[in-house]
Amino acid sequence: MRWYWIDRFIEFESGKRAKSVKNVSLAEEHLHDHFPGFPVMPGSLMIEGMAQTGGILLGEHYKFEYNVILAKVPKVTFHSWACPGDQLIYAAELQDAREEGGSVTVTATVGERLVAEAEIVFVHLNSDDPQLSRIDQKNFVFRTNLLDILTVGQAGVGG
Amino acid sequence: MASADEILVKVQETLVDALGVDDDEVTPTATLIGDLGAESIDFLDIVFRLEKNFDIKIPRGELFPENLATADSGFVADGKVTEEGIAQLRTKIPHADIDAFAANPLVSKLSDLFTVDMICRFVATRLK
Numbered sequence: 001m002r003w004y005w006i007d008r009f010i011e012f013e014s015g016k017r018a019k020s021v022k023n024v025s026l027a028e029e030h031l032h033d034h035f036p037g038f039p040v041m042p043g044s045l046m047i048e049g050m051a052q053t054g055g056i057l058l059g060e061h062y063k064f065e066y067n068v069i070l071a072k073v074p075k076v077t078f079h080s081w082a083c084p085g086d087q088l089i090y091a092a093e094l095q096d097a098r099e100e101g102g103s104v105t106v107t108a109t110v111g112e113r114l115v116a117e118a119e120i121v122f123v124h125l126n127s128d129d130p131q132l133s134r135i136d137q138k139n140f141v142f143r144t145n146l147l148d149i150l151t152v153g154q155a156g157v158g159g
Numbered sequence: 160m161a162s163a164d165e166i167l168v169k170v171q172e173t174l175v176d177a178l179g180v181d182d183d184e185v186t187p188t189a190t191l192i193g194d195l196g197a198e199s200i201d202f203l204d205i206v207f208r209l210e211k212n213f214d215i216k217i218p219r220g221e222l223f224p225e226n227l228a229t230a231d232s233g234f235v236a237d238g239k240v241t242e243e244g245i246a247q248l249r250t251k252i253p254h255a256d257i258d259a260f261a262a263n264p265l266v267s268k269l270s271d272l273f274t275v276d277m278i279c280r281f282v283a284t285r286l287k
Contacts, residue, residue: 071200074177096207100219103207121204 005049008152054104066124
């Protein structure tokens with residue numbers, strides 16, 4: 001499985017806000033276990049999608065100079081759920097951005113329906129920071145391939 | 160100009176939000192790490208929230224200095240912070256109660272310098 005929990009960006013205002021799309025599909029293996037007969041997008045993966053949206057927003061603000069690491073989710077509320085066929089829109093707003101890290105608020109909606117909202121804090125680590133080796137790679141909001149998401153859709157609409 | 164009580168109330172609210180603790184736990188003498196369970200990452204979150212709640216700017220390392228009296232700093236001997244180290248602490252972190260720490264300056268107790276009252280004192284200097 002590839003660790004992409006957003007499909008593409010639909011809006012990107014550097015240093016301010018970004019909106020991404022996640023199309024929930026029954027082709028996703030885990031939905032058959034979560035739960036059998038009642039497939040819903042796991043909340044933890046929604047947080048990951050929100051963090052990928054907000055983390056790329058923060059990373060881009062500093063031209064990807066830092067490794068942006070998901071450090072803390074001070075607050076998250078799930079109001080509803082998302083099922084196969086739903087299109088989640090993650091709307092992130094950059095609240096703080098400084099040398100040490102940053103924070104975002106993000107909402108997840110399907111149509112008009114609010115599914116989840118969260119505050120997320122990230123820290124910056126330089127590539128030569130000794131702490132870097134102690135960190136699980138999955139904590140990285142972006143490394144190499146994840147930035148491919150920024151180019152999704154650039155092939156045009158195929159028409 | 161906010162009174163000391165007003166500052167304390169706002170600092171309490173800030174820590175309740177950042178650390179998920181109850182407001183009655185956030186007493187002036189409570190230590191952030193020992194009593195309130197703060198971890199290193201929480202300090203950045205606390206800084207963000209204080210900046211917002213008090214409309215102040217907190218440059219890196221001013222409220223929570225990094226690398227205080229580490230083993231290779233030359234300010235540590237026999238598990239205690241040396242006199243030079245104490246002098247450095249007074250400069251780096253004047254809003255902390257260094258006098259109380261200096262009575263028995265165990266390196267292992269350094270994190271106890273970070274108290275609720277320390278944050279209140281720092282904020283008060285920024286609001287002047």
